[in-house]
Amino acid sequence: MSTGSQLSLLPHPEKTTEIPLKPEGQIIVGDTLEELRKFPDETFQCCVTSPPYWGLRDYGIPGQIGAEMKLEDYVTKLVQVFHEVKRTLKSDSTFWLNIGDGYTSGGRTWRDSDKKNKGRGMDYRAPTPDGLKPKDLIGVPWRVAFALQADGWYLRSEVIWYKPNAQPESVKDRPTRAHEHVFLFSKNEQYFYDHEAVREKGDNGSPRNLRSVWQVNTEPYAEAHFATFPRALILPCLVAGSKQDSTVLDPFFGSGTVGLVSGALGRRFVGIELNPEYAQLARKRLGW
Numbered sequence: 001m002s003t004g005s006q007l008s009l010l011p012h013p014e015k016t017t018e019i020p021l022k023p024e025g026q027i028i029v030g031d032t033l034e035e036l037r038k039f040p041d042e043t044f045q046c047c048v049t050s051p052p053y054w055g056l057r058d059y060g061i062p063g064q065i066g067a068e069m070k071l072e073d074y075v076t077k078l079v080q081v082f083h084e085v086k087r088t089l090k091s092d093s094t095f096w097l098n099i100g101d102g103y104t105s106g107g108r109t110w111r112d113s114d115k116k117n118k119g120r121g122m123d124y125r126a127p128t129p130d131g132l133k134p135k136d137l138i139g140v141p142w143r144v145a146f147a148l149q150a151d152g153w154y155l156r157s158e159v160i161w162y163k164p165n166a167q168p169e170s171v172k173d174r175p176t177r178a179h180e181h182v183f184l185f186s187k188n189e190q191y192f193y194d195h196e197a198v199r200e201k202g203d204n205g206s207p208r209n210l211r212s213v214w215q216v217n218t219e220p221y222a223e224a225h226f227a228t229f230p231r232a233l234i235l236p237c238l239v240a241g242s243k244q245d246s247t248v249l250d251p252f253f254g255s256g257t258v259g260l261v262s263g264a265l266g267r268r269f270v271g272i273e274l275n276p277e278y279a280q281l282a283r284k285r286l287g288w
């Protein structure tokens with residue numbers, strides 16, 4: 001497991017805090033599948049994204065992904081969206097997918113709202129999927145990863161995002177969850193991946209190849225009622241996967257963290273977001 005306080009990329013230890021005044025890019029408000037269909041083939045160099053988790057949060061808008069009653073429908077929807085992402089990516093592109101897991105409901109049909117996290121209230125809760133039992137960990141990330149492999153993506157790495165400051169849980173019959181997955185996919189067998197640029201500091205201080213466990217604290221953005229990316233989490237994805245002056249895609253833009261880090265690295269971005277209020281939040285955050 002990675003040691004040290006935070007993932008630190010040797011060539012760019014300071015990059016996460018360097019935000020240019022106005023990152024260059026485009027925010028599109030709309031349904032991501034419909035909007036992606038309007039882009040020509042091979043437009044983007046890299047995609048970094050985090051779709052809504054299944055059944056976890058109500059983003060409060062019709063057409064939102066994550067509110068499907070059946071897990072299979074959620075997986076199918078994501079495969080459709082990411083199929084379109086694949087079409088719009090250049091042939092040497094990578095796709096970095098952060099996706100969360102969850103537990104079956106155990107028979108409850110709603111979830112109480114959470115004072116700290118307003119988006120966690122749901123007025124429904126999806127029933128336990130066929131083949132699973134109450135209290136089962138669903139394994140959403142791997143279900144989606146296998147479905148994407150079957151759709152033609154190359155699954156190249158499973159990164160464990162270890163969160164030292166993970167929320168405490170009151171559970172007494174399992175460990176507290178303190179990680180999420182970030183999968184690295186490529187469109188083709190050969191692809192652009194700048195391994196030199198993402199070397200990390202090894203235990204003896206000398207550079208070594210980036211490891212697959214990244215220790216990164218969560219970085220809440222007070223104005224967003226949903227999980228935002230910590231900038232340090234997506235920095236290695238963008239440094240390894242995008243070229244100077246290329247365009248990065250985030251089809252679930254939220255508060256626009258991918259736009260911020262793209263700007264800091266001199267990349268352009270396109271962000272697609274269904275909720276106009278969140279898009280407005282992203283504009284504000286980008287200083288537009």
Ligand SMILES: C[S@@+](CC[C@H](N)C(=O)[O-])C[C@H]1O[C@@H](n2cnc3c(N)ncnc32)[C@H](O)[C@@H]1O
Pocket residue numbers: 030031032033049050051052053059063064065224226227228229251252253254255256257258272273274275278
């Ligand atoms: C987990 S959040 C992304 C947060 C983002 N990574 C950040 O750093 O702020 C997922 C986002 O997907 C958006 N979303 C849900 N369904 C969508 C759809 N059909 N089309 C576009 N965006 C959608 C939600 O409104 C939410 O902002």
